[in-house]
Amino acid sequence: MHTMREINPRRPDAASGRWRTVRALLLGMLCASGAMAQARPAPRPTPRPGPAAPTAGAPPLAPASSWRAELERTIRRTVLANGLEVIVAPSEGVPIATVELVVRNGAFTQTPEYAGLAHLFEHMFFKANDRYPEPDEFMDRAAQLGAAFNATTREEQVTYYLTVVADSVAGGMEFLEAALRGAQFRADELAREKVVVLGEYDRAESSPWFRLDARIGHELWGGFWSRKNTIGDRAVINDVTPEQMRTIRDRYYVPNNSALIVAGDVDPAVIFTQAERVFGNWPRGADPFHDAPVPPVQPLAGSTGVIVEEPVNAVTVQIQWHGPGASADQDATFAADVFSDILNQPASRFQQRLVDSGLWQGVVVNYYTLNHTGPITVSGQTTPENLREALKVLDAELRATLEPGYFKADELEAVKANRAVTTAFGQERASENAHTIGFWWSVVGLDYHLRYIDEMAKQTPEQLQAYARKYIIGRPRVVGVMLPEGVKARLRLTEQELAGWGVMP
Secondary structure, three states: OOOOEOOOOOOOOOOOOOOHHHHHHHHHHHHHHOOOOOOOOOOOOOOOOOOOOOOOOOOOOOOHHHHHHHHHHHOEEEEOOOOOEEEEEEOOOOOEEEEEEEEOOOHHHOOHHHOOHHHHHHHHOOOOEOOOOOHHHHHHHHHHHOOEEEEEEOOOOEEEEEEEEHHHHHHHHHHHHHHHHHEOOOHHHHHHHHHHHHHHHHHHHOOOHHHHHHHHHHHHHHHHHHHOOOOOOHHHHHOOOHHHHHHHHHHHOOHHHEEEEEEEOOOHHHHHHHHHHHHOOOOOOOOHHHHOOOOOOOOOOOOEEEEEEEOOOOEEEEEEEEOOOOOOOHHHHHHHHHHHHHHHOOOOHHHHHHHHOOOOOEEEEEEOOOOOOOEEEEEEEEOOOOHHHHHHHHHHHHHHOOOOOOOOHHHHHHHHHHHHHHHHHHHHOHHHHHHHHHHHHHHOOHHHHHHHHHHHHHOOHHHHHHHHHHHOOOOOOEEEEEEEOOHHHHHOOOHHHHHOOOOOO
16 A cells, blocks of 8 residues: 655555554554564554544544444435446535545456556556646646545555545546546556566565565465465566556456545535546446456465564564455454454453563454455564463463453443544544545445444454354464574474464363
């Protein structure tokens, strides 16, 4: 993902780590305790914020049963004849708006020969097009609009967005439409841009966590790896052709696989009229997933261990499981978030047993909601001397979550309230609201977003334990460990030993 920018010909780095949400939380814990051993890359924004303590001045919380009704009152939507869904989230206040185009594309559509090209396509979106054939013309038009614009590529979505003053929304739509439909994919520009993307790849590869992520990813996803690996394959990126860019556009960049989201100080009726004028003649395309269906993720046959050594000071542990898919087991995704939230609370039994005991410097539990199997991750840092005992106690504490009374009523209520607070704050900021709506529309549908807080509020200890029993406890996993150089031999640690973690004697 790129960070939002003002008009600037230099693109920021693309996000390469898939678990930066987890690491952001872990870093926060480590920084708070003064125990961080090494600086980490800047975290990417998470589509669903984690729990935060209620803040003075927070928007008043609606009763849980009214969250969907409140969102349906404020969010308006329509579908154009060509299949483009138009979603408007009006808010009064600052006279600005975010215009966002979301396409169901991303890593999950990538066969191995296209690994990384969804992201490269995103880079080419803002290059020469039929209406603005020279790069300077395109940038000049953005400057005239006063736009801050950018794009992101994730596992299951690609987004293009710009924030403008509210009376420039129509111009913003036209700006996106020109790039969307008239991209030229000039060979000279593609040659230059792939160097930029390969530079991002080089920077990601220089991180000590790159090799750990890649090895765990290969073990966790097997033949599905290219569909989870947003940054892709260096050789594929290097050999890209304009024809491959056109194939991506013609297959996925069709109105019936896209949504236009406008959030901010706008009138929905006006937006619908403008959207029809700008995008109404965009021809409907074939269903992208009819001719190119996404295969199912194959279950893990067993547990595996991964060890890498890097020039780091602390031991990093990253354990991952296949979690629920957002369509296949939607109820479990709500339980997964509450489960993670409770275990991540500083005062929780989980944190007291693991972190307050001194065995771990920090531990974070995370579920990343995706339609095509979202991963569950437990990650943390410890010392070489504590590693084996830390893993033993972690296993015992995860198993303890199945015990009666492990999850307390007051813990449940606190994390539910915190989720509601962060959701309310997110609605107050046009850009964040647009990004949130866009993420959920692409991954699992807008209805999921509308019912999320209500479903969170219904979760019970029994549902959290059913989730843990189905997806975590005793289930196949990948146990990855990153060690300081030379520590593997000193500890006589093997990948076979790690593969046996969590197996009852």
